[in-house]
Amino acid sequence: MKYALIGCGMISPNHINAALANDLEIVALCDLVEENRNKALELIPKEKRENINLYENYFDMLDIEHPDIVAIALGSGLKRRLSIDCMKAGANVIVEKPIALSLEDADAMISTAKEYGVKLIVNHQLRFGETVRALKAESQSGNFGKLLHGTVQVRRNRNKAYFDAGKWRGTWDNDGGTLMNQCIHYTDILQWIMCSEVEEVFAYTDRMIHPYIEAEDLGLALLKFKNGAYGIIEGTVNTYPRNLSDSIAIFGEEGTVSLRGKTLSDVEAWEFKTGPKSRDDAIRAFGIEHMGSGHAPLYKYAIRAVNGNDDALCPAEESRSALELVLAIYQSASEGRPVRLPLSRGATTDFVGRFDKKL
Numbered sequence: 592m593k594y595a596l597i598g599c600g601m602i603s604p605n606h607i608n609a610a611l612a613n614d615l616e617i618v619a620l621c622d623l624v625e626e627n628r629n630k631a632l633e634l635i636p637k638e639k640r641e642n643i644n645l646y647e648n649y650f651d652m653l654d655i656e657h658p659d660i661v662a663i664a665l666g667s668g669l670k671r672r673l674s675i676d677c678m679k680a681g682a683n684v685i686v687e688k689p690i691a692l693s694l695e696d697a698d699a700m701i702s703t704a705k706e707y708g709v710k711l712i713v714n715h716q717l718r719f720g721e722t723v724r725a726l727k728a729e730s731q732s733g734n735f736g737k738l739l740h741g742t743v744q745v746r747r748n749r750n751k752a753y754f755d756a757g758k759w760r761g762t763w764d765n766d767g768g769t770l771m772n773q774c775i776h777y778t779d780i781l782q783w784i785m786c787s788e789v790e791e792v793f794a795y796t797d798r799m800i801h802p803y804i805e806a807e808d809l810g811l812a813l814l815k816f817k818n819g820a821y822g823i824i825e826g827t828v829n830t831y832p833r834n835l836s837d838s839i840a841i842f843g844e845e846g847t848v849s850l851r852g853k854t855l856s857d858v859e860a861w862e863f864k865t866g867p868k869s870r871d872d873a874i875r876a877f878g879i880e881h882m883g884s885g886h887a888p889l890y891k892y893a894i895r896a897v898n899g900n901d902d903a904l905c906p907a908e909e910s911r912s913a914l915e916l917v918l919a920i921y922q923s924a925s926e927g928r929p930v931r932l933p934l935s936r937g938a939t940t941d942f943v944g945r946f947d948k949k950l
């Protein structure tokens with residue numbers, strides 16, 4: 592399958608390695624910045640570089656290369672336009688998280704995929720870890736009993752150099768704040784593992800120590816799920832002096848799971864009254880396939896989806912739900928009241944100027 596990457600920035604090595612690991616035929620690397628295109632090319636073994644063309648303009652790339660799969664890894668405000676252009680050119684799209692920054696953009700992307708008969712897969716790679724899939728299977732099979740509450744913590748450190756490295760970072764029209772960028776993997780899997788969408792949210796967000804960005808550097812939210820369970824989201828880029836481990840914990844009447852680590856593979860607790868009583872037992876009992884970690888398993892899944900296999904593990908509609916939850920959190924924090932979902936509309940640009948009084 593012919594593969595092209597648009598956006599050769601910080602996350603591009605993960606995409607290139609995932610394409611290589613899955614034997615995709617890399618035909619093009621595309622970036623506005625020549626140095627970034629060249630750096631990305633150097634990541635590819637010499638013997639595979641010969642047939643790779645470098646492009647500044649992605650329309651030229653689409654016209655000449657006709658890729659089967661295009662990965663899009665750039666500022667989130669551009670994702671709608673680029674994804675739709677690629678899908679209209681017949682390419683299946685892997686787009687970095689978050690899917691987009693407004694519900695309208697996400698809907699347009701999802702409906703274009705349907706109209707053109709191509710796949711749109713959002714890079715929520717946390718879903719693919721074996722431990723996380725085993726936890727989802729425990730939850731789906733009812734082994735928690737009554738689900739009570741779930742929590743996620745994303746405690747990162749992002750300094751000025753990080754934000755200076757991409758003008759789009761921390762802006763309302765191209766990124767959003769820590770909940771939309773660093774935390775969205777977790778708003779996604781929390782809803783997925785609780786097997787329920789969120790009904791109502793109350794939140795605080797603030798820009799505490801990053802006056803040079805527009806959006807929040809701290810977000811704290813309380814959730815009520817449609818199935819009666821509750822949730823807590825804590826996301827920050829203010830952790831001194833470095834990242835702490837990410838974590839998720841799910842509490843049911845007859846089960847508790849607590850996971851930590853970058854891929855949530857460190858088990859702090861895996862307790863069940865009935866059903867598999869350890870992560871390894873759950874992996875065996877539920878037949879969880881080993882897919883590896885990081886971007887490679889998502890690529891494996893995307894290739895299978897393009898080949899006609901089911902795409903139920905990470906549907907774009909659920910990526911839209913993760914976006915909707917963050918937008919509801921923003922709305923609640925901005926208006927100082929609980930907000931009910933579903934939202935009729937929402938966009939990060941609704942919050943332009945929210946923290947400006949502090950500048």
Ligand SMILES: NC(=O)c1ccc[n+]([C@@H]2O[C@H](COP(=O)([O-])OP(=O)(O)OC[C@H]3O[C@@H](n4cnc5c(N)ncnc54)[C@H](O)[C@@H]3O)[C@@H](O)[C@H]2O)c1
Binds near residue numbers: 667
């Ligand atoms: N899945 C993850 O865990 C993960 C981790 C980091 C970043 N991301 C996501 O990946 C995306 C990119 O993040 P990044 O940190 O790599 O950004 P970055 O700023 O480092 O890189 C973006 C690149 O896109 C290029 N670009 C911008 N507009 C372009 C255009 N029109 N055509 C071609 N190239 C263009 C820029 O020149 C730059 O090289 C974001 O959506 C981010 O949220 C995901």
